[in-house]
Each structure stands twice: as C-alpha cells, then as structure tokens.
Amino acid sequence: MKKTALFPGSFDPFTKGHEDIVLRSLNLFDEIVIGVGYNSQKVRYIDIKIMKKLIEKTFAKHPQVRVEVYEGLTAKFAEKINAKFLIRGLRNTTDFEYENTIAQANVHVWNEIETVFLITSPHLAYISSSVVRDIHKGGGDVSSFLPYQI
C-alpha cells in the first residue's frame, strides 16, 4: 500500500526549516503532499499561487513530492487525498504543546490519521515564517532562510 503523507501549513513563506522536514521525510513515505492551507480571513504576505509555484520549484527533482492548496480542516483534506500520515516539525516546547493539542483534534476529525513528528535541525530551528516576514518587512536579507530565490 502506498504511504502518502500530508505536510500541512500556511507556508507564508515556506522556509529552509520546512524544506529540511520534507527532505528528511522522503525516506519515510512514498508520496508527500505539501498542503498550503488557504484561510480567507487571513491576509497573506506572499500570494498563495506564487508560493505554490516556489515550493514546486524547490522540489522539482523530487517527483514523490507534490503541492496542493486546500481550505478547511486539515484532517478532512488528508482524508480526501487518502494521506494517513501528517508530518510536523517540532522546534521547541511551545511547538510541542500546540502540536499535541492539534494532533488529538485531528484524530477526532478523522480517526485513521497519525501525526509523525521530526525535530527541526538545530541550525534551522529559529527560522519561522513570522521571523522571515518581520525581517523582510524591515528590509533585512532573508535569502539564506529560503530554499528558493525571490
């Protein structure tokens, strides 16, 4: 049976921290769907279509990775694409507490889902999408945080 995993997030933007998690998950799954969550109530910093293309470009050499935009509950989208695994990166204890709650809630929505966690590589652990946005807004250089050029 093909093992499909969903790596969900808003990816605003997708960072080298996210790339790290996907690359390390390649050996674990046959197919990885990077799900870019769309939320009509949140203004994005980077347009979701542009982001989708940048992520696709990042994994162009990895045919087992594909990118999809979805709206609504993550666990419902996972069920729809038959992805029985969610991949999540953990950077610190604040992440852990949050992810613990979300993981249980996802099982409630679809009881066949299993969340698999990798710990973000230490040299990338401080790179969050919000840090990247803040530095970019402030005129700082963020190219070393991103796996693609902008």
Place this chain on the structure above:
Amino acid sequence: MKKTALFPGSFDPFTKGHEDIVLRSLNLFDEIVIGVGYNSQKVRYIDIKIMKKLIEKTFAKHPQVRVEVYEGLTAKFAEKINAKFLIRGLRNTTDFEYENTIAQANVHVWNEIETVFLITSPHLAYISSSVVRDIHKGGGDVSSFLPYQI
C-alpha cells in the same frame, strides 16, 4: 462560612473540559459561580445569552452551581460576589505559565483571593474552545466535545 468559588472564562463555547473541572470542584466548595466574561471588543462565536442558558442546562441538577455574565476584571467580580476562590483548569505547561501570571495579578487586584487549580483529565486536555470553534467552522462534528446539544 459558605465557601464560594468563581470559575471564570469566556466559554466560547463551554466544553466538556470545563464541565470536568466544575464537577470535580463540587466536593470542594459550597457554591460555584460560573462567570462568563463579556468583552465588548471581542466578537463571540456563540451568543453570550445562549451560552449562559446552555451552561445552566448542563448543571440543572446541581443547585450549588449558578451562571453569571460579568464584564471587567475577574478579581473585582469575585470580590463583588464574595467568591474568595477562583477555580482554573490546567492542561499543559503553556496554560501554567499564563495562569501563574494571572493568579498573581488577581491577588494584586483583590488580596483575599486564592486561585485553586485542577489538572484537566487527560482524555479532555486537548479540547479547547478554540479547537471546538475551528472544527465547527470547518464542518466537523463537535458534539462529543460539548456537555449539551447544539
């Protein structure tokens, strides 16, 4: 002397996690006031009058429990109703850090108040009001999270 405790929250909505804390507190206090905090600057997901009635229905068989809506500082409301104890549930370390700060601030506002903590039962610890709202918005079933029907 009658021991009155205030269980404050926005309860948007009131969950089985909240119910668990109230039920376990019944042996500890003579009277429990569930205080639904009203904040004019926050848009509620569920109307506060409807929520008040649903909570009252939940504890219809427990005459020592009553529900009140309040506005402003929790410790001032506690003083007003002469509730010398606050009840709070702890789910995880993030809760703990937050509650620790609030508990000291409440003593500052009314120095006779004591906050009593219970740890949320493990099978309910992932149920937060915001998780319930997110799942409900996304079309998921939340009936098993709530002690009443909606």
Place this chain on the structure above:
Amino acid sequence: MKKTALFPGSFDPFTKGHEDIVLRSLNLFDEIVIGVGYNSQKVRYIDIKIMKKLIEKTFAKHPQVRVEVYEGLTAKFAEKINAKFLIRGLRNTTDFEYENTIAQANVHVWNEIETVFLITSPHLAYISSSVVRDIHKGGGDVSSFLPYQI
C-alpha cells in the same frame, strides 16, 4: 462532611514554601494532614522524628493541622486516613509536568482522590528542600528559608 486534605512530601526539610501552601489551604479544608513520607532506601538529611516535631511546632496554633509519618504509596495513605484531597504546590513548569503524571497515577491507586494545586508565592518559589540542603551543607545561612529555628 468533613473535608480532609493530605499535604504529602519528604520535607527534608519543611520550608517556608511548604508553610505558605499549608497556610493558604486552611480556608479550603476542615483538616489538613501533613504527611511526611518515609522511604527506607533514602538517607534523610534531617531525622524524620525531629522534622515531624518541627512541623508540629510550626502549626501549633492551628489545631486543624496535624502531622503524620507514612510509608508506601501516598494515595493508599490518603485512603487510609480518608483524605479525599491532596494538596500540592506548583513552582514552575518542571513541577507541573511531574505533578501531572503523579496526580493521574494517584487516581489510579485510589479513584476517589482529587489533587488540588496552589501556585507557590513568587518570592518563595525558588526555595526547594534540595536548595536548602545544599546551602546548609555549604555553610550558608538557611534560617530565612525555614518557618522554625534549627
């Protein structure tokens, strides 16, 4: 029905942090039993009989407080003395994680027990029995950490 609470610990030694928790619990319970846990496999810094007397002296003016030495499982001792409440102080998140585990385990041993937590007053939160022992061994003055004279 009389509300009896057990405040268990090794109390080697009993500190002002412990005293703070007991004094703040007096309004909550009719009777508080301070249970000094005896563990034959651990060498105490202060003899358990001497400690029992020092704690008794500390609460001499509070007839609703008594001190007992016990051995074995805390929840079994609570059951034996019919104390349906355990009192525990929380100083920080490390305490929280530990106490969370123990509280659930105690319910397993005696399912009528409820653990009630107070957060240690901030100016006392750094006083642990092991800090007191270390400072005392090192020749430092610990009198301000203890509610009795040694």
Place this chain on the structure above:
Amino acid sequence: MKKTALFPGSFDPFTKGHEDIVLRSLNLFDEIVIGVGYNSQKVRYIDIKIMKKLIEKTFAKHPQVRVEVYEGLTAKFAEKINAKFLIRGLRNTTDFEYENTIAQANVHVWNEIETVFLITSPHLAYISSSVVRDIHKGGGDVSSFLPYQI
C-alpha cells in the same frame, strides 16, 4: 528497500504506553525492532530475559516486530542492524527537551539515522516505567498499565 525502525528503551517494565507507540508505528515501517537496552551499572526491577519474553509474547501476532537486547550506544546498535529510523514516544515537554538532545547526539554517532516521534495517546501519557515500578513496590495493582500479565 525495507524500512527498519528501532524502538529503544530500558523497558523496566514495558508498558501499554510503549505498546501504543509500537502498534501505531506498524503502518509506518516494514520491520520494528524493540531494543531492550542493557546497562551493567543499573539494577533492573524486572530481569531483562523475562522482559524480552513478555514483550515477544505481547507482539506474538505481529511477525514484523522482533525484540533484541543490546548494550552500548543506541545509534551504534541501530547501525549494526541497519535500522535507519528510531521511534520515540513523546509524553510532555520534559520528554521533548530530553529527546531533542538525544536525537542530535544520535545523528552525531551515526549520521544516517532519523528519529521519528509519535505523541503518546493522552490516556496513556502518565504511565511511565518508574510510575509502574513505584506503584508495584507499594503493593498497588499495575495490571492495567501492562499489555501482558505478570
């Protein structure tokens, strides 16, 4: 390529919490080796040969699970049996901090190893081997903590 994972621990004793992690990992890996770490400097509560048999019995119906005793560095043992994945359960933030450190150290010892984390199911999260030992020593019933009879 066969995906082999090592689930290492001292398992003194192996609990339902451990069983939960193994069962949930079955879909993820082709083969799971439960590695019971032997440490000549620690006195075990339960003999390692007896524990090995009890774990084997627990997974008798799962031919993709096998049990091995090992000594020395976990990452070296993983390399020896060509298990490129380590499985670890996370119960709380204290676990997270510890596992974060160990995961990086394991990569140092064998740079092909990847640690995969599952969060322990909430109703099992308070069951640790040390809690089981303490309750058993104190004469409490631990049968509901263990996936086998003792």
Place this chain on the structure above:
Amino acid sequence: MKKTALFPGSFDPFTKGHEDIVLRSLNLFDEIVIGVGYNSQKVRYIDIKIMKKLIEKTFAKHPQVRVEVYEGLTAKFAEKINAKFLIRGLRNTTDFEYENTIAQANVHVWNEIETVFLITSPHLAYISSSVVRDIHKGGGDVSSFLPYQI
C-alpha cells in the same frame, strides 16, 4: 572601548519589571539605550512621546541611561547606534522560547550582536505590560507596577 547596550521593547507601558532589568544592567555596561519600538500598525495604549518622557524621568539620576524611539528591525537600530549588546529580561519558559528565536534572528541581521539575559526578579515576574493595561482598563490600581506616577 565603551560598552553600549540596547534594551528594546514596546514599553506600553514601561513597568517596574523593566526598571529592574535596567538597574541591574548598570554595572555591566557603560551606556544603556532604552529603545522604545514604534510600530505604525499597532495602536498604543500610551502615547510613545509621553512614554519616552516618563522613562527619561525614571532614570533622571542615571546619566548613562538614555531613551530613544526607533522603528524597524531592532538589530539594525542596534548597529546604527553601535550597541553590540541587547539586554532582555526572562520571566518564564514561554519568554525563553520566544527570546531564543529572536536572539538567533538578530544575529542573522547583524552578526556582531550579543543578547544578554537577566532573569526578572521573582516578585516582579508577573508584571507584564499587557497585565498592566488590562488592570488599568478595568479600573484597577496599577501605580505599584510602575516606576513613575501617571
């Protein structure tokens, strides 16, 4: 070489907790710049010019302390005023996780910067600007939280 440190924050308002950190830093640095961050997208509770004057008044007797308003990235402002040290107070583990991330991001923006942390004195650790605002909005007395009169 003169050691200049920047103590950045929104200081809305500046509290006794902030004062504590500055006073304890005086022995460590030759000059301390309190940088009040201006963010055009956030509505302040207290006007930034008024706050600047109140902080200046607080440290009127300390010529090595000066107050400046800045906009944009903290690390860029530090570079501009040649402050190679940032001072930050830590109150609890939530602060720690946040500050850890920010400290690494600041090094990314200006690689000569070093963040120096002091732990907030326990009796002040619960005083955050947001707690002060909430109590003030609710009509409570906040004078004991502030090092100046308002």
Place this chain on the structure above:
Amino acid sequence: MKKTALFPGSFDPFTKGHEDIVLRSLNLFDEIVIGVGYNSQKVRYIDIKIMKKLIEKTFAKHPQVRVEVYEGLTAKFAEKINAKFLIRGLRNTTDFEYENTIAQANVHVWNEIETVFLITSPHLAYISSSVVRDIHKGGGDVSSFLPYQI
C-alpha cells in the same frame, strides 16, 4: 572598576558549548574565572587536575581567562574572588527552570551577585557533558565536541 565574572561548572568534561559561552563573554567582562567545582561525593569521569590543564590550554591565548578549582557554594567562591557576575549558558527550558532557581539562591548567599545568561549557540545546544561521557563510554568519537584533544 574591573569587571570579573565567574563561569562555574563541574566541566566533566568542558565542551565546545562551554567554550562558546566563554568566548562570547570576553567582550563583556575584563576577567573571566572558569571555576571547576569539586565535589568530594561525586566520582568524576575526568580527573579535575587534568581538566583544569585542558581548559587552561584551551584559553592559552586569552590572558583575561583563568581557571580555578573550588569546593563548596558557588556564590561564596564568587565573593571570595570578588566576581560580581556569574555567567551561565541556557540551552533549553529545562535549563531555564533550573538556573532560575539557582540564580535566586545565589543572591540569597551573596546579595551582590548578578547572574548573566547567554543562550548557547544552536549548533552546540545538544552537547552536554553527560552526552559526551555517554558517547565516550560507548566507544563513540567525541573529538568534535571538545575544544582540545584527548
């Protein structure tokens, strides 16, 4: 006035994580004393005299760094050598909780002492003395963890 800081620890062994903290502290202090704590009740993995020499060799080019062995309370030793600052590295939240307690206790022993914290550089944060010992005992290569050759 000369600013002297004490960097205390058991340093069994001194790691690149420790070296990182000392090097980053050089700009902050005029003199740094690395204090190797001797505890007669603990068996060391590496002889304390050998460790002292290895640390001295590590900082041979930094005349403002010197190494001393001490016994007893850290704050008393700091007072004896007139070091008004303690330097400590923080790796994670577990460190933070522990160091928070110790910092307050040190002020109790000598009220002129101030503890200054740096956050360990992320790529070194998982290197603890105990991890180094465990890997070394297990026959792994630890040379990249240490700033000197053994």
